[in-house]
Amino acid sequence: MDLLTVNDQQGAYPNSYYAATTRHLAPFAAAKGRITCDVCVIGGGYMGLSTALHLAQRGYDVVLLDAQRVGFGASGRNGGQIGQGQRLDQDELETLAGALTARALWDIGRQAVDLVRDLARSDLVEAKVHPGIIHADHKHRYCKHSRDYAAKLNDSYGYDLIRYLDQEELRYLVNSPAYCSGTLDTGAGHIHPLAFAFGLARMAKAAGVRIYEQSQVTELEYKTPAIARTAEADIIASHIVLGCNGYLGHLQPDVANHVMPLNNYIIATEPLSPEQQENILRNNYAVADSKFVVNYFRFSDDHRLLFGGTESYGYKFPTDISAAVQKPMLETFPQLKGTRIDYAWGGTLGITMNRMPHFARLSGNVLSLSGFSGHGLAIATLAGQIAAETIAGQAERFDIMANLPSPRFPGGTALRSPLMVLAMLWYSLRDKI
Template sequence: MDLLTINDQPGRYPGSYYAVNAHANTMELRVPAKGDLRCDVCVVGGGFTGLSSALHLAQRGYDVILLEAQRVGFGASGRNGGQVGQGQRVEQDELEDMVGQDRAQALWQIARQSVDLVRDLSTSDLVHADFHPGIIHADHRARYVKHSHDYVKHLQDKYGYRNIRALDRDELRSLVNSPAYFGGRIFEDAGHIDPLQFVLGLARMAEAAGVRIFEQSRVTSLQETAPAVVKTDAATVTADHVVLGCNGYLGRLNGHVAARVMPINNYVVATEPLGPERQEELIRNNHAVADSKFVVNYFRFSDDHRLLFGGTESYRYKFPDDIAGAVRVPMLEIFPQLSDVRIDHAWGGTLGITMNRMPHFERLRGNILSLSGFSGHGVAMASLAGQIAAEAIAGQAERFDLMASVPTQRFPGGAALRSPLLILAMLWYSFRDKL
């Protein structure tokens, strides 16, 4: 099974709203890598992590080659819900139990920096994407609201975080016109962005800084030596350092990482344009929303007033034949008033998750770094991961070592048994969401 081709055509972006809006498939294809090449750092993967790594390394004066198997932003980086979430993927009280108070505090600061980085990068003239502030966490069960409000106080009291506010049922309903929710909280300095436009902008910034980007250059082997040797079908790249930013598309490139980072699929639809008035009737103030289900529903509006709604899960890596029909079900559970609305675009994507939902950072050997497993929280954290990788290669490894210190367990049975165990887990959590 080849996740790079099972659902997509080689060298083409998916039929997502983002790709159509950006006219991505009319953009000139960057040439594949050919022959014997030499560089300081070879980056594998042209998503948030890889492009951010390449950009920040080039800004430090490194000679960088980036190899992308398809097109830059082809994978999860260019297909996701566009939510730039505050905090780590795991909430701080859970992190405190996992790693202790001091490390949890430091991880919170890293997460804050990740949102700041996306916001700052979005202001570049080469990035054609605006950052829109505000993410609402909506509780789909009344019994969850107390924890939500306690968590607001926890962040305010223990972390000095003031850009968060508790929402009771009435205020949440005034912000999100849905009968499905009972309360929640809003992160006022988190936000949302067009992810494909953002990642295409990172590519332009990286090239302007001197990075050599090669598309349709799938890595077939990695020789973990010093220097390392990275091979594609047509090229051999010799590099002092390697950064693996493959996330859910790692394949068999490194079995150690593959046992800890599992690919799963998720799905998104874009409705017809609803206009600014109807948008405001559904979600006030152009905030993004994610709910408390384990199989999360997440939604926001595009700049041309389409509802972008993500959710559902599948138990096989082939995308379902009717993505629009599958996602319409939870969309109408949240917004029954949209029963007459047309869906114009529907697409799927593959992301990487870990057992504990925290990213997996690892130094595979002294000159090879892997950063992946962002578990649906990658717009901010994967972008910062690239900056952190550049720091580590330059000899400033404090943030990398902190992220790497969070234990990431192997999936039981490793890569071979991930898929059947995923089916059992998702069935259980889907059932739990309904309770």
């Protein structure tokens, strides 16, 4: 089975709230014949679009290929949260990589959020960044960590935009009995993710990028120049950048040993009144909780609650996504019982064993940047800028990311899914204890 088509129609966006509420791009033609360029970028999500844009702005002749449509994958289906830092907390990064590297990773995370804000200011990006993400603790044993972590970022990292929320203040902001404390980060934010992806595509096209859709790469030749082959085209390029993430398939086995696909699901309620919205979530903040299988939610600009949760590791989405996601939504907000669900959709992201991105130089002129593990809106966008500067000869930020430990999944691609299912059963049990 092919993740590109097993849950979706070829050439069509999913029936998501995002696809229904943004101005679509005209389709791009498929690649045909022999095409030459400086750089061939494979994958039209945030990473690929940002790579193509930043290379074109540097004067490179860039071809971007997408097997479906630009923004078709996780970049157009996610929760829209623009989180600070990396997927791991700074405490964990200091243990993983040491204090100096952890500080460099924090700076990279800050740069990622700043880049999204800067790009979103373009007239070609028809989406607005809304400030504020709350991290909500679902167990009392996490309260001390949240208080200490906010203080650490304030004192050790000079970041004064995050603060601790006690139970009373958290309940005022997030009217749910499920949470006992948390943090509020007003330097983070949220955005319409598909509109942002479309904006990047418009910017890339305006900068001169040649974009081809429905052009799945089936073979790579690692030589100079390198070749990317589709069913109807050979793209000959001085450099190739892979940005396939969860949709890599069998194109690059070594990357697939480090990055595996995971399915996640979101629902959108009917529009609520402003009063109903305030009874759920004040100040239009986004929220992600402390569960291992994270619940995340925010309101759309037209007052719908967008609630994400539940995961699966097989190829197929559940037959009833709405019912699967309503369960954690109603556990979190019992007052929403009886609320109509207007949209329900799934998407496939790429995760790594340690939840840190996997950056790799596959040969002298072929790069891969993927495995953003649910933290990709900002980091994947910055990864494109990093890929562009690396090709231009400045690899400092690339090397910081590429030198991080990146363990392979046990059992390779054949056994990674069943082993992850067993691990997830344990962690979901731990969430309930």
